[in-house]
Each structure stands twice: as structure tokens, then as C-alpha cells.
Amino acid sequence: MMPEKGHVRPGEVIVGADSHTCTYGAFGAFATGIGSTEMAAVFATGKLWFRVPEVIKVNVTGKFRKLVTAKDLTLNVVGKIGADGAIYKGLEFSGSTIRNLSVDGRMVLCNMAVEMGAKAGIIEPDEKTLDYIKGRTDKAVKPVKSDSDAVYEKVLDVDVSDLEPQVAVPHSVDNVKPVSVVEDTKVDQAFIGSCTNGRLEDLRSAAQVLKDKKIARGVRLVVIPASQEIYLNALNEGLIKTFMEAGATIGNPNCGPCLGGHMGLMAEDEVCISSSNRNFVGRMGSTKSYVYLASPATVAASAVTGKITDPRRLKEEV
Amino acid sequence: MTINGKAITFGNNIDTDVILPGPYLVHTDPNELAKHAMEGLDPKFPEKAAEGIVVVGGKNFGCGSSREQAPLALKYAGVRCVLAESFARIFYRNSITIGLPVLACPGLSGKVEEGDEVVVNLQTGKVEDRTNGSVFQATQLPEFIMEILDDGGLIEHLKRRIETK
Numbered sequence: 001m002m003p004e005k006g007h008v009r010p011g012e013v014i015v016g017a018d019s020h021t022c023t024y025g026a027f028g029a030f031a032t033g034i035g036s037t038e039m040a041a042v043f044a045t046g047k048l049w050f051r052v053p054e055v056i057k058v059n060v061t062g063k064f065r066k067l068v069t070a071k072d073l074t075l076n077v078v079g080k081i082g083a084d085g086a087i088y089k090g091l092e093f094s095g096s097t098i099r100n101l102s103v104d105g106r107m108v109l110c111n112m113a114v115e116m117g118a119k120a121g122i123i124e125p126d127e128k129t130l131d132y133i134k135g136r137t138d139k140a141v142k143p144v145k146s147d148s149d150a151v152y153e154k155v156l157d158v159d160v161s162d163l164e165p166q167v168a169v170p171h172s173v174d175n176v177k178p179v180s181v182v183e184d185t186k187v188d189q190a191f192i193g194s195c196t197n198g199r200l201e202d203l204r205s206a207a208q209v210l211k212d213k214k215i216a217r218g219v220r221l222v223v224i225p226a227s228q229e230i231y232l233n234a235l236n237e238g239l240i241k242t243f244m245e246a247g248a249t250i251g252n253p254n255c256g257p258c259l260g261g262h263m264g265l266m267a268e269d270e271v272c273i274s275s276s277n278r279n280f281v282g283r284m285g286s287t288k289s290y291v292y293l294a295s296p297a298t299v300a301a302s303a304v305t306g307k308i309t310d311p312r313r314l315k316e317e318v
Numbered sequence: 319m320t321i322n323g324k325a326i327t328f329g330n331n332i333d334t335d336v337i338l339p340g341p342y343l344v345h346t347d348p349n350e351l352a353k354h355a356m357e358g359l360d361p362k363f364p365e366k367a368a369e370g371i372v373v374v375g376g377k378n379f380g381c382g383s384s385r386e387q388a389p390l391a392l393k394y395a396g397v398r399c400v401l402a403e404s405f406a407r408i409f410y411r412n413s414i415t416i417g418l419p420v421l422a423c424p425g426l427s428g429k430v431e432e433g434d435e436v437v438v439n440l441q442t443g444k445v446e447d448r449t450n451g452s453v454f455q456a457t458q459l460p461e462f463i464m465e466i467l468d469d470g471g472l473i474e475h476l477k478r479r480i481e482t483k
Contacts, residue, residue, distance in 0.1 A: 037473060087406065285341075
């Protein structure tokens with residue numbers, strides 16, 4: 001919503017009362033989550049205390065294989081850095097793969113910065129950033145970039161050329177494995193949506209897998225576009241039709257079952273494969289349910305077979 | 319300010335979904351939230367915490383969602399202070415905001431046992447385990463954070479500051 005409505009601009013400092021506020025770093029803004037009372041303090045005084053973070057640079061190169069996406073890269077990085085590997089730090093994502101990523105893909109990466117404890121994720125703004133915000137805001141923007149001699153606490157190099165679809169296994173976000181390791185785990189629910197993966201590119205990717213297919217008997221597929229604009233675009237592109245024909249339930253834009261709110265709460269012993277961001281104990285309902293995190297393509301493929309499935313394998317089979 | 323209480327210990331990466339599960343976010347009464355504190359890990363926690371306790375956690379305590387209800391539930395359940403190897407940043411901020419003292423104390427986890435009598439000096443950061451006699455040094459809180467805690471949280475702090483202007 002915030003980027004869509006033109007409230008996110010490069011070079012700005014943004015705070016929000018949501019831990020995934022860090023998503024906006026995809027536009028070269030310094031964006032970080034705070035508490036709701038702190039937000040009231042910001043409204044009242046315009047001020048807040050901060051500690052200047054050290055920065056870890058994640059340099060990503062290589063070209064994704066087919067049906068391997070920004071989410072797989074993100075999960076891979078979370079697995080490498082760990083759930084507490086970037087506490088209070090900034091995470092800068094750079095390299096040729098990031099340059100080639102769409103704005104939607106960049107948001108996936110920055111969204112999950114907080115899953116490594118980071119204060120913010122950030123990507124240097126470029127033409128794609130400026131193209132996106134054009135027509136959404138009248139305000140002049142002052143993009144900022146890292147200095148050429150910037151000091152990093154650590155540099156992590158990642159090559160995506162051979163990356164397989166990734167899955168974060170219960171109950172921690174950094175328990176990340178290639179999909180092949182957990183394939184054939186039976187699922188009761190599949191969820192496509194959330195601030196991590198509820199955008200148009202995600203819905204397109206899922207629809208590509210679901211086209212002319214039906215979800216498995218006994219599986220619930222919940223699809224929730226992340227905003228009204230995305231919902232409308234998905235409707236116009238025929239993606240919603242594809243989901244409906246496959247047997248999915250479409251929800252109005254909101255967080256849905258991601259945080260165990262509503263629209264797909266998990267019962268005891270149930271398993272969900274989800275395009276969201278957290279697989280903690282009880283996150284989506286019962287403390288005895290299990291959440292696997294994956295890309296929208298992997299979630300879609302798993303909904304079709306009723307068990308965790310590499311989306312590339314599903315394509316081959318049909 | 320000195321805080322004391324029996325220790326209740328937890329491991330690494332204790333997330334806010336287990337500290338206060340999402341379905342209870344509908345409650346606005348902190349005493350109602352307190353009934354579900356730590357429900358994801360130990361439904362008996364509120365009973366154990368009622369006498370006034372000190373939580374001892376591992377690394378990345380409070381990770382995940384930015385929900386302020388997590389530290390609020392702990393505070394109203396009877397938690398007087400949270401000590402941990404390290405904290406997730408939003409939980410850390412939220413705790414200070416609602417007036418729950420939190421101290422990063424590297425080296426503490428695993429050395430304090432459940433039920434040990436713990437004494438914390440907030441000014442100096444000195445942490446004593448009176449049961450086994452060991453002493454730890456926590457990272458001292460900067461003065462402005464001490465002021466917020468002394469005032470009883472951010473809202474009271476700002477009220478006082480705005481009034482005195």
C-alpha cells in the first residue's frame with residue numbers, strides 16, 4: 001500500500017508500526033519497524049531515538065533458473081545469515097541479480113530483512129525505482145547511494161545460478177532447506193499472499209503453475225492479493241479466474257492467515273505451506289500446527305499435488 | 319533501581335508469536351493479555367510469573383512481529399525484568415516504551431538456572447545470581463533510556479517533558 005500510494009521515496013527515513021516496514025528499503029529508503037506507542041510519540045513530537053547500525057552487504061550474482069524466484073533467494077540468505085545474524089544491523093542487497101530483479105522481487109528481499117534481526121534492508125535506487133514511483137508522487141526525490149569507500153561489517157556473496165527452490169522448515173525461519181529435502185511432506189493448506197508475496201508478480205508466478213490444473217482433494221488453497229490495486233490487476237489479467245478454476249479461495253486484501261488472524265487458521269496437526277514470512281510455533285493458529293515457508297510457485301505446485309512439490313517437477317509431469 | 323525475583327529461563331530466538339499468540343491481539347486489557355503470556359511455550363507461565371519474576375533468555379529474544387502486546391503481556395503477568403544474551407530490536411524498544419526493563423547480558427544464558435534468585439541493578443548493569451553466587455555484567459542502559467523507564471514508559475515520559483516545557 002505505502003509504495004503504491006507514493007508514500008515511499010528513495011532517500012527518506014520511514015518508520016511504521018509493523019515489523020515488515022523494512023520492505024520499503026527496496027526503494028532505497030531507510031525504513032524500519034517500531035512499536036505502536038512509539039508511533040504515537042512520532043505523531044506527537046516528530047522525534048525518535050535510533051542507534052546507527054553496522055551494515056552487512058549481500059552481493060548477489062547469477063541468473064535464476066526457471067521457477068526459482070526472489071523468495072528462494074531470500075530464504076537462502078535467511079538460512080545463511082540466521083535468525084539473529086543481523087540483529088540491529090542494516091542489510092544492503094547489491095550485485096547484478098539485484099539490478100535485474102523487478103521492484104516486486106526487491107520488496108521480497110527487503111521484507112524478510114527483519115527475519116534476520118535486521119533494522120533495515122536496503123537496495124540502491126535505480127531506473128526501475130524511479131519508473132515505479134513516477135506518477136505516484138509529486139514530491140521531489142533525493143536518492144542516496146552507498147559511498148564507494150563504505151565500510152561493511154561483513155560481505156556475503158551469493159550465486160543464484162544453481163539455486164533450487166527453497167523451503168523454511170518448522171519452526172524457525174532460518175531452518176532453510178532445498179525443496180528436494182522436504183518433498184512429499186503432506187499439506188492441508190497452501191497460502192499465497194502477505195506482505196512478503198502477495199504482489200502481482202507473485203500471483204502471476206502462482207497462476208503460471210496452476211493454469212488448467214486443480215488443487216488436490218482435501219487441500220485448502222487460500223489466495224489473498226496484498227492490495228486492492230493488485231487484486232484489480234490480477235482480475236484484469238485473468239489470474240483470479242485461474243485461481244478460482246483451480247479451486248482456490250480468494251480473500252479480500254489483508255494479512256489473512258499469516259499471523260493466525262483469520263481466513264485459514266490452522267488446526268492441531270495440520271501442515272501449511274505458505275508464501276508468508278514466519279513459521280514460528282502457533283504463528284498461523286494451533287501451537288501444534290506446522291508452517292513451511294516457500295515461494296508462491298512452490299506453494300501453488302504443492303496445492304496441486306497435496307504435498308510439498310518442486311514447481312519445476314510439476315511442470316515436467318504434466 | 320534494584321530488581322529481584324526468581325528466574326524463569328528460556329532458549330534462543332523466543333519470538334513474539336509464542337510470547338503473545340496472534341489470536342489474542344484482539345484484547346485491549348493488559349491483564350487479559352497477561353493470561354496468555356508465553357502460551358506458545360508454557361501455558362502455565364502466568365501462574366509461575368504471578369509472584370514477580372525475572373525472565374532469562376538466550377539470543378535474539380523477542381524476534382518477529384512488532385506487537386507491543388508481547389512485552390505488555392509479560393509485564394502484567396509479573397515479569398519485573400528481562401535479561402537475555404541479545405534482543406530483537408523492536409521488542410527491545412517496545413519493552414522500554416511500556417516501562418519493562420530489558421538488559422542485554424552476554425554470557426548469562428545457561429549459567430542461571432530456573433528458580434535461581436536473581437538481583438539486577440539497573441543503574442550499574444550488575445546482575446547477581448544469589449543462588450549460585452555468580453555475578454554478570456550487563457550492557458548498561460544509556461541515561462535517556464533510564465529516564466524513560468524511571469518515568470514509567472514513553473507516554474508518561476513525553477507527558478512529563480511536554481508539561482515541563
